[in-house]
Amino acid sequence: QDKTITAVMHSGLRVLDPIITTAHITRNHGYMVYDVLVAVDENFAPQPQMADWTISDDNLTYTFTLRDGLKFHDGAPVTAADAVASLQRWGKRDSGGQLIFDVTESLEATDDKTIVWKLKSPFPALLDTVGKQSAVPPFIMPERVASGSADEAITDYTGSGPFVFVADEYQPGVSVTYRKFEDYVPRDGEASWMAGGKNVKVDEVKWVTMPDAQTAINALLSGEIDYIEQVQIDLLPLLETSEDVTVETRDDLGYQTIGRMNFKHPPFDNPKIRQAAQMALSQEAVLATLIGNPDYYKVCGAIFGCGTPLGDEAGSDTLTSGGDIEGAKKLLEEAGYDNTPIVLMQPTDVVSLTAQPVVAAQAMREAGFNVDMQAMDWQTLVTRRASQSKPSEGGWNIFFTNWMVPEINSPLISPMLNGRGDAAWFGWPEDEKVEELRAAFIAADTPEKQKEVAVEIQKHTLENVLYVPLGQYIMPQARSNKLTGMIPSPVPVFWNIEKAE
Amino acid sequence: MKFKTRTFDDVPSVLEIENLTVRLSGNEKAAPVLDRVSLTIRQGETVCLVGESGSGKSVTSLSVMGLLPRGALEATGGRIGLEGKNLLELGPQAMRDMRAQKISMIFQEPMTALNPVIRVGEQIEEVLNTHTKLSTKEKKARVLDIMNQVHLPDVERIYRSYPHQLSGGQRQRIMIAMALILEPQLLIADEPTTALDVTTQQQILSLIAELQEKHGTAVLFITHDMGVVAEIADTVHVMKLGRIVEQAPVEELLRRPREEYTRELLQAVPSLTPRAARDTPEGEPVLSVNSLQKVYGAHGVFKRTEPTKAATDVNFTIPRGRTLGIVGESGSGKSTVARCIMRLIDPTEGEIRVADQEIATLSRRALRPLRRHIQIVFQDPFRSLNPRWTIGRSLVEGPLNMGTDRRAALSRARELLKLVGLPDDAVDRYPHQFSGGQRQRVAIARAIAMEPDVLVADEAVSALDVSVQAQVLDLLDELQQKLGIAILFITHDLRVAAQICDEVVVMQHGRVVEHDSAANVLSAPRHAYTRALIEAAPGRQWDFANFRELDSV
Amino acid sequence: MAASHQPASRMQWLFGAIALPRGWRLGAGPIIAAIVLAIIVMLSVLAPLIVPHDPMAIDALQRLKGPSETYPLGTDAYGRDVLSRVITGGRVSLFIGISAAIVSVMIGLLIGLVSGFFRMADAIIMRIMDSLMAIPSILLAIALVALNGPSIWSVMGAITIPEIPRVVRLVRSVVLSAREEPYVEAAIALGSSMPKILWQHLMPNTLAPLIVQGTYICASAILTEAILSFLGAGVSTEIPTWGNIMAEGRVYFQLKPSLIFWPGLMLSLCILSINLLGDTARDMLDPRLKKREG
Amino acid sequence: MLGYITRRILAVIPVMIIVAIFVFLLLRLTPGDPAAIIAGDMATPDQLERIRTSLGLSDPLHEQFITWVGLLLQGELGTSLISSTPVTQMIGQRIWPTVNIAVLTILLSVLIAVPMGVLAAWRHRTWVDYAVMTFSVLGFSIPVFVIGYIFIKIFSIELRWFPVQGYVAPSEDFGKFLSRAILPCLTLATIYVALIARMTRASMLEVLGEDYIRTARAKGVKETVVLFRHALSNAAVPIMTIIGTGFALLIGGVVVTESVFNIPGIGRLTVDAILARDYPVIQGMILLTSGLYVLINLLIDLSYTFFDPRIRY
Numbered sequence A: 001q002d003k004t005i006t007a008v009m010h011s012g013l014r015v016l017d018p019i020i021t022t023a024h025i026t027r028n029h030g031y032m033v034y035d036v037l038v039a040v041d042e043n044f045a046p047q048p049q050m051a052d053w054t055i056s057d058d059n060l061t062y063t064f065t066l067r068d069g070l071k072f073h074d075g076a077p078v079t080a081a082d083a084v085a086s087l088q089r090w091g092k093r094d095s096g097g098q099l100i101f102d103v104t105e106s107l108e109a110t111d112d113k114t115i116v117w118k119l120k121s122p123f124p125a126l127l128d129t130v131g132k133q134s135a136v137p138p139f140i141m142p143e144r145v146a147s148g149s150a151d152e153a154i155t156d157y158t159g160s161g162p163f164v165f166v167a168d169e170y171q172p173g174v175s176v177t178y179r180k181f182e183d184y185v186p187r188d189g190e191a192s193w194m195a196g197g198k199n200v201k202v203d204e205v206k207w208v209t210m211p212d213a214q215t216a217i218n219a220l221l222s223g224e225i226d227y228i229e230q231v232q233i234d235l236l237p238l239l240e241t242s243e244d245v246t247v248e249t250r251d252d253l254g255y256q257t258i259g260r261m262n263f264k265h266p267p268f269d270n271p272k273i274r275q276a277a278q279m280a281l282s283q284e285a286v287l288a289t290l291i292g293n294p295d296y297y298k299v300c301g302a303i304f305g306c307g308t309p310l311g312d313e314a315g316s317d318t319l320t321s322g323g324d325i326e327g328a329k330k331l332l333e334e335a336g337y338d339n340t341p342i343v344l345m346q347p348t349d350v351v352s353l354t355a356q357p358v359v360a361a362q363a364m365r366e367a368g369f370n371v372d373m374q375a376m377d378w379q380t381l382v383t384r385r386a387s388q389s390k391p392s393e394g395g396w397n398i399f400f401t402n403w404m405v406p407e408i409n410s411p412l413i414s415p416m417l418n419g420r421g422d423a424a425w426f427g428w429p430e431d432e433k434v435e436e437l438r439a440a441f442i443a444a445d446t447p448e449k450q451k452e453v454a455v456e457i458q459k460h461t462l463e464n465v466l467y468v469p470l471g472q473y474i475m476p477q478a479r480s481n482k483l484t485g486m487i488p489s490p491v492p493v494f495w496n497i498e499k500a501e
Numbered sequence B: 001m002k003f004k005t006r007t008f009d010d011v012p013s014v015l016e017i018e019n020l021t022v023r024l025s026g027n028e029k030a031a032p033v034l035d036r037v038s039l040t041i042r043q044g045e046t047v048c049l050v051g052e053s054g055s056g057k058s059v060t061s062l063s064v065m066g067l068l069p070r071g072a073l074e075a076t077g078g079r080i081g082l083e084g085k086n087l088l089e090l091g092p093q094a095m096r097d098m099r100a101q102k103i104s105m106i107f108q109e110p111m112t113a114l115n116p117v118i119r120v121g122e123q124i125e126e127v128l129n130t131h132t133k134l135s136t137k138e139k140k141a142r143v144l145d146i147m148n149q150v151h152l153p154d155v156e157r158i159y160r161s162y163p164h165q166l167s168g169g170q171r172q173r174i175m176i177a178m179a180l181i182l183e184p185q186l187l188i189a190d191e192p193t194t195a196l197d198v199t200t201q202q203q204i205l206s207l208i209a210e211l212q213e214k215h216g217t218a219v220l221f222i223t224h225d226m227g228v229v230a231e232i233a234d235t236v237h238v239m240k241l242g243r244i245v246e247q248a249p250v251e252e253l254l255r256r257p258r259e260e261y262t263r264e265l266l267q268a269v270p271s272l273t274p275r276a277a278r279d280t281p282e283g284e285p286v287l288s289v290n291s292l293q294k295v296y297g298a299h300g301v302f303k304r305t306e307p308t309k310a311a312t313d314v315n316f317t318i319p320r321g322r323t324l325g326i327v328g329e330s331g332s333g334k335s336t337v338a339r340c341i342m343r344l345i346d347p348t349e350g351e352i353r354v355a356d357q358e359i360a361t362l363s364r365r366a367l368r369p370l371r372r373h374i375q376i377v378f379q380d381p382f383r384s385l386n387p388r389w390t391i392g393r394s395l396v397e398g399p400l401n402m403g404t405d406r407r408a409a410l411s412r413a414r415e416l417l418k419l420v421g422l423p424d425d426a427v428d429r430y431p432h433q434f435s436g437g438q439r440q441r442v443a444i445a446r447a448i449a450m451e452p453d454v455l456v457a458d459e460a461v462s463a464l465d466v467s468v469q470a471q472v473l474d475l476l477d478e479l480q481q482k483l484g485i486a487i488l489f490i491t492h493d494l495r496v497a498a499q500i501c502d503e504v505v506v507m508q509h510g511r512v513v514e515h516d517s518a519a520n521v522l523s524a525p526r527h528a529y530t531r532a533l534i535e536a537a538p539g540r541q542w543d544f545a546n547f548r549e550l551d552s553v
Numbered sequence C: 001m002a003a004s005h006q007p008a009s010r011m012q013w014l015f016g017a018i019a020l021p022r023g024w025r026l027g028a029g030p031i032i033a034a035i036v037l038a039i040i041v042m043l044s045v046l047a048p049l050i051v052p053h054d055p056m057a058i059d060a061l062q063r064l065k066g067p068s069e070t071y072p073l074g075t076d077a078y079g080r081d082v083l084s085r086v087i088t089g090g091r092v093s094l095f096i097g098i099s100a101a102i103v104s105v106m107i108g109l110l111i112g113l114v115s116g117f118f119r120m121a122d123a124i125i126m127r128i129m130d131s132l133m134a135i136p137s138i139l140l141a142i143a144l145v146a147l148n149g150p151s152i153w154s155v156m157g158a159i160t161i162p163e164i165p166r167v168v169r170l171v172r173s174v175v176l177s178a179r180e181e182p183y184v185e186a187a188i189a190l191g192s193s194m195p196k197i198l199w200q201h202l203m204p205n206t207l208a209p210l211i212v213q214g215t216y217i218c219a220s221a222i223l224t225e226a227i228l229s230f231l232g233a234g235v236s237t238e239i240p241t242w243g244n245i246m247a248e249g250r251v252y253f254q255l256k257p258s259l260i261f262w263p264g265l266m267l268s269l270c271i272l273s274i275n276l277l278g279d280t281a282r283d284m285l286d287p288r289l290k291k292r293e294g
Numbered sequence D: 001m002l003g004y005i006t007r008r009i010l011a012v013i014p015v016m017i018i019v020a021i022f023v024f025l026l027l028r029l030t031p032g033d034p035a036a037i038i039a040g041d042m043a044t045p046d047q048l049e050r051i052r053t054s055l056g057l058s059d060p061l062h063e064q065f066i067t068w069v070g071l072l073l074q075g076e077l078g079t080s081l082i083s084s085t086p087v088t089q090m091i092g093q094r095i096w097p098t099v100n101i102a103v104l105t106i107l108l109s110v111l112i113a114v115p116m117g118v119l120a121a122w123r124h125r126t127w128v129d130y131a132v133m134t135f136s137v138l139g140f141s142i143p144v145f146v147i148g149y150i151f152i153k154i155f156s157i158e159l160r161w162f163p164v165q166g167y168v169a170p171s172e173d174f175g176k177f178l179s180r181a182i183l184p185c186l187t188l189a190t191i192y193v194a195l196i197a198r199m200t201r202a203s204m205l206e207v208l209g210e211d212y213i214r215t216a217r218a219k220g221v222k223e224t225v226v227l228f229r230h231a232l233s234n235a236a237v238p239i240m241t242i243i244g245t246g247f248a249l250l251i252g253g254v255v256v257t258e259s260v261f262n263i264p265g266i267g268r269l270t271v272d273a274i275l276a277r278d279y280p281v282i283q284g285m286i287l288l289t290s291g292l293y294v295l296i297n298l299l300i301d302l303s304y305t306f307f308d309p310r311i312r313y
């Protein structure tokens, strides 16, 4: 009898190319099927995974050496050429990767096992970037796959990781099956985050999607499934009574929920009005409505997230202290708000995004805004937020979204801190100050200096309302007690887990 | 004339109705529909129930069957005794066992009484399914046998047909077959032969007589045809207004009627002598039919069945103000011709001219204005009235279409209803609340309300008692005199044909076999079929009006 | 008696055989039903005047509270007053339910009559209906919202359009049988026009099944509205409707079933009343069930 | 008749053409960008544009249409924009659960509903009638998910008779299929039982007053035969219509039930595809269902002639 883990994941797997998309579920899929050269451990430190490395003294040449026994799922050995092709494709899509390739002199395979990466100027964060587990990690694929276009999804799913993707049983958006890759040679040592020994202790892992949260919980309680990646917090009481199930948080950082305004159109082209809106908002109200149980959310004014090296809460008093409606009213009056309707986009088909708009709309109305909350599906929102038209003509004024904290915990990667107008993220702020501060951050060479700049950025962001951090929350997971040995990491990984009969 | 003279003094009685009273449900004040009706039928006896249309004959028979319409009529008093049990007190299960096993009934209106979506063969067979344990093959054989016995032609085809594919008489014979197949102890026949030509009628009557002989079946026979009464009755009961007014052995009643009503009734029986010839008026005929042919296509999901040739090469003309009668075998295509003339079905071939207009090929839309010129009284009046409409509404439909003012149309409708002898409140009632004959009169009233040039009357007076019939025929005659209506009169009743037709067409197997003046056809028939027909006319040796034998036959 | 037909004449033309028979006695059922329905409609219409709280006012600290003096039916996941929401919810729900039922039944009836009676029209109309049936209402809703902006009308359209072919099929099936009845032939023989035959002779036959279908559409429209809302193609979920109160309560079904119970009760009462009234109407339309007056 | 059937089957073609054009236009009218789904939240406009181009979404509309029709003519439905899986394969995986559940549901509904409706009509205006009505009304005014949860609570969690969720193909293990399908079928059936029962009752009432019912009783046949053979066959046409359109609706997929019981059917596939603007999948789905509907409707129409021989085409 095969040992199978059935896991309910946070969303259905539809895109199988972990390079083309930033979707978390696809990244998680990537970690099942592919391995990486370098990976960060739980202390945020890059560790060798497929390869060891040496760095030249001038910090310009990185030499990676593949370890022995690496094989693709089709039996072919993993070569340096495969790795180079994979890194190059990755470099075309990942923003961190792009930054590295901007300063890359050359990247080549000098023999079957050696990769030499030469830079034009030092890039201190190279190993962190190559080893990162958020957004798009550089997964190693066969050269024939990786040499394809970076804009077209791959169709050959031969991987290098501990699990084999079972194509026959794949139903997009419904279920995906992984079998243990018998020829995978784990690294020695304890597994720690994405690094260390990836020892697979079951035969099969099956990810299924359950659109209905209660069904998933009932299925877990009745032993039909083993694991739920994210449990809706309001439903935790259903699980608490069971002795066969453990509810736990795997990842302490969690998510940051945010609001973003459109800088191009009135009234939010006026910083005062942006400030007024921000002042009206209360993190507590948003989080309490969204999450409910205070154990799972944290009021946090830090744009880089609380609990991260750069996190700092300067300038966020009104947000964290419950909002200041009176102050907002006053500010709004000073700014001469002319009652222009605020088009607030409300995606109704995404559970984790339904509360924020409603709470924000109420607060802003109380402060005197004329809020036009428009319900739509997420796809419509995604299309509409890309529109620079006037809000009355198919544009927008404000929307909300969530980020995983590792995606925004540094000015280098947080997309919302880009101040380059039309080239910036939706909302298109033109903000030279923030650009200067970001440059200063890249230039800063010690953690202390970096932190100093980060605090500046924090203050500036809240003052200019580049975006409104609305607090941090974590999603607990639930597992059957038959599963043991799951490692705590932001990405749910299925190595190291044992399943009792 | 030979009457049945058997005495039934010491024969056990089968059915004893005592003081049966039926009222409209929930309406104590209205006059009862049946008022203390008493009636006894003994083994092997044939009791004929005659009387005014609407007098409660059908209600009496339905009471015996325990099938009064729920919520409309209910028996409030009296007793119906059968085998010592009071049927009025039987539970549904016991009553069900009684039916068909002991009593069967032939309903008055065969079209509505047959299930439209079940093949007629199966409908007959169902009786066997319920009450016997025969094999499928035996059952089918029995059914085909009884169908043959009621003289249905082409039994294999008819076995497979649905009711709407049969002629009126054929449907009626299906009903008869259904009632006779189990050889019941008591047979209630509610005007079972109205749609049958006299030869077929004769067959059916002798079939019933045979049954009586063999099984001692008691028969309650409801009819308007005094000829039939004279031929088959042992005892006759006369009903009027829900009461039995007279009751006597047949000869006694026909010779020496006591009640005034009975006398009137008998005097109204038309004689078989054709009317005096009228000369043909000048001018073009109003209706002319030229080599008309109709073939009913056959259809089935996958297999093709033989098409039916219902009418072949039919020719005739009717001048203004004259009446043409069509008599003939049941199923010979009379109604088909009528429906073609009305363009309710499209003739396969041939010409039809109405008021100088060729209408055989006109489109429906083009036909509409011509509709007022030509009207029809359907053979099956019940179905031709919308069950959801009050009689008043049905009556004014046509006139309103022709632009008559509603008020005027309605008062004309009341007038007509009175003329055909219907009560005053009839306009506000619904079709199902009438007796068969009353509905037929409604249909007549509806057709003549249009004051057409041509009136097609398909068995229009078959359900009427002779006195009302006479009244209606007079009405038609009057209208004809006044308005010059040409009438195409389809009938089985040779007496009626004799009274009103100028010319008579005889049809058999879809063809016209004889066509001449009424006098010639009825007194000097040339075709063998016509002769057979006249031979078979019931009671032809009796002069009803004068309560004695005819001298001159 | 004669006079009674006069004023009714135009009505009769319009409504065929629906004229209310005299001597018809209403039982207690329909009267109670009418009262219940009237109360619910009144509550909905007057909602803004009578609700104890603003049905849209959220209060995160009062989430999912049980019944209390301030919140007689407790609060929902946004801390909104359930009582106020349920009362107000009737406005949109009843509007959508009833108008979707009426519109789809009316349009379906007209198309179905024509299609059932005229063989030529049938072939074409029914093929269009077949096509229409295949379009999912969610897609229609998203498209209509995109074209029209988010409004109750878009929702109405998205719910109503897919219902029409089903009504058409139903009406047509009844007409197919009824057109073979001899009384239709009789009407033709009397020179009645096609529209008159369709409307006065055939239409009344379709009413009984239509009443059933109509009440079903009414209920299902109210529920579908919520599904559309949650897929982002309906009325904003902020605005209470019975459907979306229940849909929002879905997650809390095991923890706080009362969130679903109250709107569900209102909806059921409503549909039950409409059904009872519909049945009564049906009975009135059937002369065979009527009692003859004395 | 055969000719009629052939004509009707050929009618699939114009129906599909109408549907194809309509759906194509409808989809392009709705805002949405499959590229955005693929690329995720952090993609830059430039990356999006490149993905769009590689998916062929930047071509002019008519060219996209021609490409698609070209594929169709070769009997292909294209591949999903999102998952790059062939649409035929996706539909092939998802249609069977839906069809199986639909067939079972309709069977179940008819078996329960028709007798219920007949009973209600027979016992018109008695407590039986009112009980059937109340049940029916609850059936269609309670959201299906509520019914589903209640069934799960009772039968899966308390009694442990059936699993909570999931789907197993009947070809794989019929017993497992049944044990998983029974609750969703029952859940869906509540709606259809309600609708069919009420429709049965309504049309039976129209028929029960007819004279041929009286004739049947006069023959002494059992009351059940009177009701089911004589009355029901006359009342069958509208009931068949409701059953047929109901079946069509089920074949189109039932999102909520599929979600509650985690059945990988085409209801969810359609909704997911619509929400992701996965054009080829939506187009393929709708085209396929329209073809199915033409066939189902043809069957309904043929059933009319079976129940009512007066109906001819």
Ligand SMILES: Nc1ncnc2c1ncn2[C@@H]1O[C@H](COP(=O)(O)OP(=O)(O)OP(=O)(O)O)[C@@H](O)[C@H]1O
Residues within 6 Å of the ligand: B024, B033, B052, B053, B054, B055, B056, B057, B058, B059, B060, B069, B072, B073, B108, B432, B433, B434, B435, B436, B437, B438, B463, B465, C292
């Ligand atoms: N369902 C009903 N509701 C009300 N009155 C009815 C109903 N059925 C019959 N009647 C009335 O009862 C009386 C008797 O009807 P019945 O059918 O017994 O007459 P009949 O003697 O059979 O007449 P006919 O010879 O015309 O068939 C008639 O006046 C008729 O109008």
Ligand SMILES: Nc1ncnc2c1ncn2[C@@H]1O[C@H](COP(=O)(O)OP(=O)(O)OP(=O)(O)O)[C@@H](O)[C@H]1O
Residues within 6 Å of the ligand: B164, B165, B166, B167, B168, B169, B170, B195, B196, B197, B296, B297, B308, B309, B310, B329, B330, B331, B332, B333, B334, B335, B336, B337, B379
């Ligand atoms: N719709 C139909 N389809 C097929 N055959 C039919 C149809 N209608 C009538 N027939 C057949 O056509 C023949 C003539 O029928 P028609 O109704 O014209 O007879 P009829 O002379 O009026 O008889 P009756 O005196 O019994 O009413 C019959 O054999 C009948 O079975």
Ligand SMILES: [Mg+2]
Residues within 6 Å of the ligand: B057, B058, B059, B108, B190, B435, B436, B437
């Ligand atoms: Mg009678």
Ligand SMILES: [Mg+2]
Residues within 6 Å of the ligand: B167, B168, B169, B334, B335, B336, B379, B458
């Ligand atoms: Mg005839």
